[in-house]
Amino acid sequence: MRDYTIFIPEYIAAGAAIGIIGIELFWPNFRKDRLAYLTALAAVAWFVAGLFFIGKDAQSFQGIIASDDFTTYFRLMAAGIVFAVSLMSANYMRTRTKTAAEYYGLLLIAGCGMVYMAAATELITAYISLELLSFSLYILVGYLKRDNRSSEASLKYILLGAFSSAMFLYGMSLVYGVTGSTTYSGIAAALSARDQAGTDPAVIVGFMLILTGVGFKVSAAPFHMWAPDAYEGAPLPVTAFLSTLSKAAGFALMLRLFGTAIIVDSVEWRWAILCLAALTMTIGNLIAIQQSNLKRLLAYSSIGQVGYMLISIAAIGYGDAQGGINATSGLLIHIMGYVASTLLLFTALTAVYNRTGRDDIAGLKGLAETQPFLALVITCALFSFAGLPFFAGFATKVLMFQGATTDETLWVVALGVLNSFISLYYYLMVIRQMYLFDPVGDSTRWKMNPVLGGLAVVLVLGVLFIGMYPGPAFSWSEDAAKPLFEAGSASGLARVP
Amino acid sequence: MTFDEGQGYVVLATMAIPLVAAFLLVLTPGSQKMAVRYISVVTGALVCALSIYIFAAYQVDGAEVQMKLRWVWIENTAFLGENGITLYFAVDGISATMALLTGVVAFAGALASWKLDYRNKDFYILYWTLLAGVFGTFFSYDLFFFFFFYELAVMPLYLLIGVWGSTRKEYGAAKLMLMLVGGSVLIWIGIFATFHEANLGTFDLQQLWAAGNDGTLSPTFQKTFFPLMVIGCGVLAALWPFHTWSPDGHMAAPTAVSMVHAGVLMKLGAFGIIRLGIQLMPIGAEFWMPGLMVLGVIGAVYGAIAALTQRDFKLISGYSSVSHMGYVLMGLATMNEIGITGAVLQMFSHGVMTALVFLMIGALYDQAHTRDIKDFGGIAKVMPLWVIFYAIAGLANVGLPGLSGFTAEFHIFVGTFRTYPVFGAMAIFAAALAAAYMLRMFGQVFFGPFNPRWSDLKDLTPLERLSGGILIAAIVVMGVWWAPFTDRISATVTHLPGVTG
Numbered sequence: 001m002r003d004y005t006i007f008i009p010e011y012i013a014a015g016a017a018i019g020i021i022g023i024e025l026f027w028p029n030f031r032k033d034r035l036a037y038l039t040a041l042a043a044v045a046w047f048v049a050g051l052f053f054i055g056k057d058a059q060s061f062q063g064i065i066a067s068d069d070f071t072t073y074f075r076l077m078a079a080g081i082v083f084a085v086s087l088m089s090a091n092y093m094r095t096r097t098k099t100a101a102e103y104y105g106l107l108l109i110a111g112c113g114m115v116y117m118a119a120a121t122e123l124i125t126a127y128i129s130l131e132l133l134s135f136s137l138y139i140l141v142g143y144l145k146r147d148n149r150s151s152e153a154s155l156k157y158i159l160l161g162a163f164s165s166a167m168f169l170y171g172m173s174l175v176y177g178v179t180g181s182t183t184y185s186g187i188a189a190a191l192s193a194r195d196q197a198g199t200d201p202a203v204i205v206g207f208m209l210i211l212t213g214v215g216f217k218v219s220a221a222p223f224h225m226w227a228p229d230a231y232e233g234a235p236l237p238v239t240a241f242l243s244t245l246s247k248a249a250g251f252a253l254m255l256r257l258f259g260t261a262i263i264v265d266s267v268e269w270r271w272a273i274l275c276l277a278a279l280t281m282t283i284g285n286l287i288a289i290q291q292s293n294l295k296r297l298l299a300y301s302s303i304g305q306v307g308y309m310l311i312s313i314a315a316i317g318y319g320d321a322q323g324g325i326n327a328t329s330g331l332l333i334h335i336m337g338y339v340a341s342t343l344l345l346f347t348a349l350t351a352v353y354n355r356t357g358r359d360d361i362a363g364l365k366g367l368a369e370t371q372p373f374l375a376l377v378i379t380c381a382l383f384s385f386a387g388l389p390f391f392a393g394f395a396t397k398v399l400m401f402q403g404a405t406t407d408e409t410l411w412v413v414a415l416g417v418l419n420s421f422i423s424l425y426y427y428l429m430v431i432r433q434m435y436l437f438d439p440v441g442d443s444t445r446w447k448m449n450p451v452l453g454g455l456a457v458v459l460v461l462g463v464l465f466i467g468m469y470p471g472p473a474f475s476w477s478e479d480a481a482k483p484l485f486e487a488g489s490a491s492g493l494a495r496v497p
Numbered sequence: 498m499t500f501d502e503g504q505g506y507v508v509l510a511t512m513a514i515p516l517v518a519a520f521l522l523v524l525t526p527g528s529q530k531m532a533v534r535y536i537s538v539v540t541g542a543l544v545c546a547l548s549i550y551i552f553a554a555y556q557v558d559g560a561e562v563q564m565k566l567r568w569v570w571i572e573n574t575a576f577l578g579e580n581g582i583t584l585y586f587a588v589d590g591i592s593a594t595m596a597l598l599t600g601v602v603a604f605a606g607a608l609a610s611w612k613l614d615y616r617n618k619d620f621y622i623l624y625w626t627l628l629a630g631v632f633g634t635f636f637s638y639d640l641f642f643f644f645f646f647y648e649l650a651v652m653p654l655y656l657l658i659g660v661w662g663s664t665r666k667e668y669g670a671a672k673l674m675l676m677l678v679g680g681s682v683l684i685w686i687g688i689f690a691t692f693h694e695a696n697l698g699t700f701d702l703q704q705l706w707a708a709g710n711d712g713t714l715s716p717t718f719q720k721t722f723f724p725l726m727v728i729g730c731g732v733l734a735a736l737w738p739f740h741t742w743s744p745d746g747h748m749a750a751p752t753a754v755s756m757v758h759a760g761v762l763m764k765l766g767a768f769g770i771i772r773l774g775i776q777l778m779p780i781g782a783e784f785w786m787p788g789l790m791v792l793g794v795i796g797a798v799y800g801a802i803a804a805l806t807q808r809d810f811k812l813i814s815g816y817s818s819v820s821h822m823g824y825v826l827m828g829l830a831t832m833n834e835i836g837i838t839g840a841v842l843q844m845f846s847h848g849v850m851t852a853l854v855f856l857m858i859g860a861l862y863d864q865a866h867t868r869d870i871k872d873f874g875g876i877a878k879v880m881p882l883w884v885i886f887y888a889i890a891g892l893a894n895v896g897l898p899g900l901s902g903f904t905a906e907f908h909i910f911v912g913t914f915r916t917y918p919v920f921g922a923m924a925i926f927a928a929a930l931a932a933a934y935m936l937r938m939f940g941q942v943f944f945g946p947f948n949p950r951w952s953d954l955k956d957l958t959p960l961e962r963l964s965g966g967i968l969i970a971a972i973v974v975m976g977v978w979w980a981p982f983t984d985r986i987s988a989t990v991t992h993l994p995g996v997t998g
Contacts, residue, residue: 322576329575388652389630389645398641401685403576405693417685424678428655428671436659436667471571471582478575 006067009049016042017108024101036090047079064122073480074118110136118252153233168213174206184261218250231299240346270317281307315404328481330403337392344459345381366439392466505566515625541607548600578698590989608964610753623653669749680732723781734766737796744815752859760852779994790830796823801930836912846901875947901975
């Protein structure tokens with residue numbers, strides 16, 4: 001069925017992107033922060049358009065793109081992230097570049113890439129969406145072209161990203177070669193139709209290559225090497241973008257691909273993801289302890305978070321359809337909480353950076369004296385990452401880990417809890433700088449930009465809401481998870497009881 | 498609305514008032530230091546009054562669990578079934594006693610920190626958040642919220658100690674925080690495993706307890722995970738050898754935080770052992786209790802010996818807390834009615850007397866700026882009231898008849914002798930050591946040759962007298978008229994699974 005209305009939200013986003021680039025083309029002196037507000041406005045329109053899809057029947061565009069609650073969930077998330085990041089960038093980019101239109105355009109385009117990574121039910125479409133996101137990010141990371149670190153980060157990211165794309169493609173081609181189909185439902189049908197004598201080794205290699213490719217994108221260890229450099233070199237709002245949007249998108253793709261297309265052969269890949277999860281969280285958290293640069297610290301901390309999230313993907317492979325819903329709902333609510341906390345943290349850090357220009361941890365010394373609100377906000381976000389109560393992290397982590405607990409995954413869940421304890425240590429080291437030390441140099445109180453302040457207030461309320469009353473968020477997550485596992489969907493057909 | 502439900506709102510209010518106070522304080526400008534103090538003291542008085550009401554209104558001959566209030570939080574979503582996560586507050590005899598303790602100590606602590614001046618707004622925000630967590634843990638009948646509040650009570654400690662503390666505060670704060678959260682890692686794992694194993698789709702503690710009783714949680718499972726739960730909670734209860742945060746943490750903490758921390762927070766650990774150990778995994782408890790007994794005895798004796806060698810007031814009290822919490826663990830490990838009743842009594846008794854001790858240490862340290870007992874002598878000449886208050890706390894500590902310590906320790910020793918006579922004897926040895934370290938300190942500090950360096954020390958302020966007076970009242974009441982306590986506690990203890998008469 002060709003129903004083009006399912007693309008309307010992204011028509012808005014992509015149209016706005018072109019419009020914004022056009023504005024600067026014709027009015028080069030247009031104020032750069034106004035471009036940011038226009039982008040935020042477009043994101044709001046995009047979000048509102050996305051709201052109309054809530055509760056609509058799932059439908060498929062030619063079997064390659066699905067419009068269901070899962071897609072809607074990530075569409076709303078993408079719009080929200082673009083909204084927050086564009087507001088965050090307003091003053092930051094205004095003082096650092098002369099041309100910013102492409103920057104804001106690319107934010108919107110990258111958001112569209114994320115939506116179709118979640119919506120794709122066909123390998124080529126998934127790949128193209130992934131590349132749309134990746135190419136936008138390559139440019140965004142290197143956007144401050146006069147800054148050597150930014151250019152270096154971009155180059156590193158491009159080289160490794162291209163390498164991982166090649167792996168992903170190779171894996172796809174192997175899967176296609178054996179199953180003869182590129183659609184998820186076709187792959188699932190072909191895999192379950194084979195006789196049960198054994199899986200073709202080529203398919204297993206294909207799975208592993210796909211896993212490697214996606215693992216690069218979400219920066220799972222041992223494919224995480226690019227992340228710290230890219231995070232450190234990128235402009236601060238882009239770092240926020242990298243650690244929210246690109247991670248969420250990677251997991252959206254993984255959930256649909258592993259949860260529907262190749263779930264039948266979960267025996268062949270689930271152990272690999274489980275090991276990947278254990279490795280990723282341990283490496284991320286242990287290396288984070290030694291960091292002195294805040295951006296690098298957050299890069300490793302987000303690698304740790306990816307490790308926790310990977311457990312849920314493995315748990316899908318270990319459970320039945322209900323187990324899949326359990327694990328996926330837990331993962332989705334955790335991604336929501338993680339995204340909100342990360343955006344909150346980066347909003348605050350951007351405000352600090354605009355004032356001090358320092359991105360090392362010691363640069364936060366005495367923040368509780370000079371700007372107590374920001375210190376509180378940063379503490380909230382870090383406590384949320386560590387999973388302390390009242391903040392999103394506690395509730396979402398409990399729900400995610402509980403959803404992912406099966407007899408086989410319990411040990412990794414235990415490791416995950418242990419790791420979040422390790423993470424508390426280095427979060428405390430950051431909090432310590434703000435509260436236990438006096439400010440260095442200028443110790444007068446300063447006022448923060450009202451836009452950033454407003455954004456921070458909204459995000460704090462969001463983080464507290466998810467943390468204290470996770471009910472609504474969890475039921476949205478369940479609604480989003482259901483289409484992947486209910487009868488009638490690709491996996492519903494494929495699951496052999 | 499039934500009367501019981503109405504009382505449920507009282508329980509809710511007891512937890513919520515500290516949170517509301519914290520929120521009000523966030524809105525108060527930091528320069529309004531007097532307003533901050535008034536808000537805090539009024540909150541303390543309210544909370545104390547409500548907790549006395551809860552204790553008094555708990556009917557000994559009524560249902561075991563009273564004053565229920567239940568709001569559904571999440572249900573019928575993914576793995577959560579009927580009543581998946583509920584905000585479920587209720588009170589049994591043990592939590593009624595613990596609530597009373599918390600109310601009394603919270604009020605006393607709020608009075609004691611009246612003179613605190615440096616960023617007192619931030620201090621009280623964290624202080625009341627911590628107490629909301631403590632009340633919430635004692636009242637929660639839902640595992641999710643039990644753990645939610647448990648963590649909430651630990652979280653503010655880092656800043657409370659790190660910012661307002663004294664000796665080696667950063668070290669003490671980080672060590673304490675990391676060890677306590679490290680303990681809760683084990684509880685997290687235990688919770689995930691329990692929920693998965695019980696497969697009921699609910700965090701309702703009563704349903705999970707039933708599952709533990711009827712074997713839905715298999716014996717192997719219980720034997721595997723009981724140590725996790727007990728060690729996890731035990732860290733907070735200063736279970737030897739996981740007690741090392743206690744002396745350093747207490748030494749670093751400011752007065753009110755020491756009071757609340759030693760007085761109430763450590764009891765959360767022992768309370769957790771009852772809730773998540775004895776009640777949730779009775780088969781595991783039966784299997785492992787001798788082990789807990791051994792650790793408890795070691796803690797009791799070791800703490801007393803260590804206290805004997807210390808010179809810093811706070812270190813003496815820190816180690817003495819380790820020793821007294823050792824008695825609590827021994828009482829729990831007896832698994833008989835009188836022993837466990839004694840353990841809960843000891844939790845209360847140690848709570849009030851140790852709060853009084855830390856209050857007195859704070860009153861002295863604020864003026865003298867040293868806590869080395871060798872520096873002092875003949876303090877009774879300049880601070881007579883201080884000496885009397887401290888002596889009452891110290892004698893309760895030693896277990897003098899007529900004070901709370903005697904009631905509690907007597908129950909524990911009787912319980913221990915019934916099951917493990919040898920350990921009972923060792924516990925009495927530890928009690929003798931307690932007399933030694935207390936009397937040694939009395940002799941050096943209170944009496945002895947007067948050191949003229951201290952001639953301008955002032956006696957207790959009126960607020961400190963009030964604060965101490967409340968605590969002494971609790972100590973004396975429990976020492977001479979313990980029936981209200983033992984009635985409530987044993988009414989609940991008899992219902993615990995696996996407890997012998």
